Amino acid sequence: MDIVADPQVETEEKEIDPQKEKEVFSFPDLVSREFLAIILACVVLCIWSLAQNAPLKAIADPNWTENPAKAPWYFVGLQEVLVYFDPWIAGVMIPLLIIFGLMAIPFLDPNPAGVGEYNFRDRKFSVSLFMLGFTLWFVLILFGQFLRGPNWQFYWPWEDWGVQKKAEQQLVNFSTLWGYLSVAVYFIVGLGLPALLKPSFYKQLGLRRHLISWILILLMFAVIVKIFLRIAFHVKYILVTPYFSI
Amino acid sequence: MKADWITRSRLWKSVFRHNLDDTPRNRALTITSNIFLHIHPVKTKIKALDVRFTFCLGGLSLLMFIIEAITGILLMFYYRPVPEYAYTDMKLLEHTVHYGMFLRNMHRWAAHAMVILVMFHMLRVFLTGSYKPPREFNWVVGVILLTSTLLLSFTGYLLPWDQIAFWAITVGSKMAAATPFLGNDGPFKQLLHINEYNDMQYLLLGDNRVWGNALLRFYVLHCVLLPVICIVLIAVHFWRIRKDGGISRPL
Numbered sequence: 001m002d003i004v005a006d007p008q009v010e011t012e013e014k015e016i017d018p019q020k021e022k023e024v025f026s027f028p029d030l031v032s033r034e035f036l037a038i039i040l041a042c043v044v045l046c047i048w049s050l051a052q053n054a055p056l057k058a059i060a061d062p063n064w065t066e067n068p069a070k071a072p073w074y075f076v077g078l079q080e081v082l083v084y085f086d087p088w089i090a091g092v093m094i095p096l097l098i099i100f101g102l103m104a105i106p107f108l109d110p111n112p113a114g115v116g117e118y119n120f121r122d123r124k125f126s127v128s129l130f131m132l133g134f135t136l137w138f139v140l141i142l143f144g145q146f147l148r149g150p151n152w153q154f155y156w157p158w159e160d161w162g163v164q165k166k167a168e169q170q171l172v173n174f175s176t177l178w179g180y181l182s183v184a185v186y187f188i189v190g191l192g193l194p195a196l197l198k199p200s201f202y203k204q205l206g207l208r209r210h211l212i213s214w215i216l217i218l219l220m221f222a223v224i225v226k227i228f229l230r231i232a233f234h235v236k237y238i239l240v241t242p243y244f245s246i
Numbered sequence: 247m248k249a250d251w252i253t254r255s256r257l258w259k260s261v262f263r264h265n266l267d268d269t270p271r272n273r274a275l276t277i278t279s280n281i282f283l284h285i286h287p288v289k290t291k292i293k294a295l296d297v298r299f300t301f302c303l304g305g306l307s308l309l310m311f312i313i314e315a316i317t318g319i320l321l322m323f324y325y326r327p328v329p330e331y332a333y334t335d336m337k338l339l340e341h342t343v344h345y346g347m348f349l350r351n352m353h354r355w356a357a358h359a360m361v362i363l364v365m366f367h368m369l370r371v372f373l374t375g376s377y378k379p380p381r382e383f384n385w386v387v388g389v390i391l392l393t394s395t396l397l398l399s400f401t402g403y404l405l406p407w408d409q410i411a412f413w414a415i416t417v418g419s420k421m422a423a424a425t426p427f428l429g430n431d432g433p434f435k436q437l438l439h440i441n442e443y444n445d446m447q448y449l450l451l452g453d454n455r456v457w458g459n460a461l462l463r464f465y466v467l468h469c470v471l472l473p474v475i476c477i478v479l480i481a482v483h484f485w486r487i488r489k490d491g492g493i494s495r496p497l
């Protein structure tokens with residue numbers, strides 16, 4: 001098969017291990033490996049299915065609330081975020097931002113390094129950010145799955161769900177002025193500072209990509225900041241407007 | 247060979263167009279003359295064979311999808327998507343259908359495995375920089391596949407019609423009601439005259455609570471619409487891998 005190399009990369013001089021560049025017939029070298037992987041995966045799945053039954057509780061009853069009503073595990077992270085944000089943010093805006101943010105990655109990352117290899121050295125910034133987001137997703141899942149009980153209250157795994165927890169301490173909001181001010185400062189500093197500190201990176205990105213990238217990054221960090229404010233200072237809303245609150 | 251007469255029969259030859267001698271030509275023909283194998287290139291770089299590069303994550307995602315399709319079709323023989331029967335059918339499946347419990351377990355655990363595998367496939371693609379030019383578009387297709395995988399799992403979650411299913415979807419569908427502009431509990435709903443009978447949640451559930459219409463909608467989404475979307479996208483995904491020059495590797 002003809003391989004059309006990216007001209008940009010082609011000009012780069014790089015030592016190539018001739019052994020690794022060598023080609024072999026896909027049959028049997030590739031196909032046999034795939035076959036092995038398929039057999040192994042099927043065996044694991046069969047054992048798993050013999051050992052553990054899929055859960056089935058009592059029949060659906062709208063008059064008997066399941067408490068807590070936990071989402072399937074891969075959505076429990078988002079459910080956990082519901083503690084810290086109103087549903088339109090936690091359940092709609094954050095998922096949409098994650099999906100479109102992920103789609104945007106190839107168009108925002110200007111760094112041509114590290115294609116086809118696990119390479120952290122030349123991509124420290126992007127790899128760290130992605131790993132942070134990926135880890136955050138799973139930490140939230142673990143938190144929601146194992147540390148939340150009835151009424152989504154905090155319970156250690158060894159604590160008895162029958163024992164009622166007292167309601168969370170009185171929550172506070174930022175005043176309107178401080179709300180607008182802190183959000184404005186967060187974004188102005190967040191968008192401006194990287195450009196000042198790393199002008200070469202800003203030049204490489206250009207204004208449009210710089211803005212989109214940093215807004216997405218700042219929004220991701222905003223989730224972490226809001227979680228911190230809630231846990232440490234019992235803050236419910238940072239910004240209160242007549243139409244919505246954040 | 248003992249079974250010579252089989253491979254020399256007209257019937258065999260009508261299916262397999264080449265003999266089985268181990269020659270370079272036959273190795274190539276095995277790939278190109280088989281519709282299932284021909285998604286592979288005839289030759290592969292040794293580097294791309296390294297399991298520690300892909301960890302087989304994409305391929306295993308596909309395997310899980312295929313297992314879901316097979317077990318799912320079998321489950322459809324025993325399941326009726328109406329509140330009167332859905333739960334009973336699950337019970338019957340577990341207690342009276344031969345291997346019914348095993349079938350249900352396979353479908354459930356392969357679904358969980360698929361979600362994990364797809365997420366970690368995305369991680370591997372990111373860490374190997376495989377989304378960079380010329381593979382940007384395939385990354386985008388991948389993100390839609392990830393979303394479809396999650397939606398497949400989510401819609402399937404309601405079908406057992408037990409308490410977990412009912413309340414998880416009740417909580418989940420409240421999110422649709424919270425959509426800005428388009429949800430009855432979302433900000434700015436006044437602008438489009440949204441009420442509880444025309445908002446996003448109503449579109450999803452066919453009702454303003456989880457009941458029969460929701461069950462039917464989730465069933466059709468789960469068994470027809472989303473699988474078809476996935477099949478089309480997977481076809482595009484695999485075709486693009488080839489067009490983008492195969493699995494990425496350092497140049």
Ligand code: HEM
Pocket residue numbers: 300302303304305306307308311364367368371374376377381384385386387388389391392395480483487492493494495
């Ligand atoms: C149902 C879901 C999916 C299936 C069945 C699937 C399948 C595959 C397969 C079989 C490969 C070949 C290499 C490998 O096995 O790693 C591949 C490569 C690739 N996938 Fe996926 N994939 C899925 C989802 C995704 C997702 C969620 C993303 C990213 C967001 C993605 C992005 C890519 C890219 C960019 C490549 C090319 C990698 C390279 O050149 O090294 N795919 N996919």
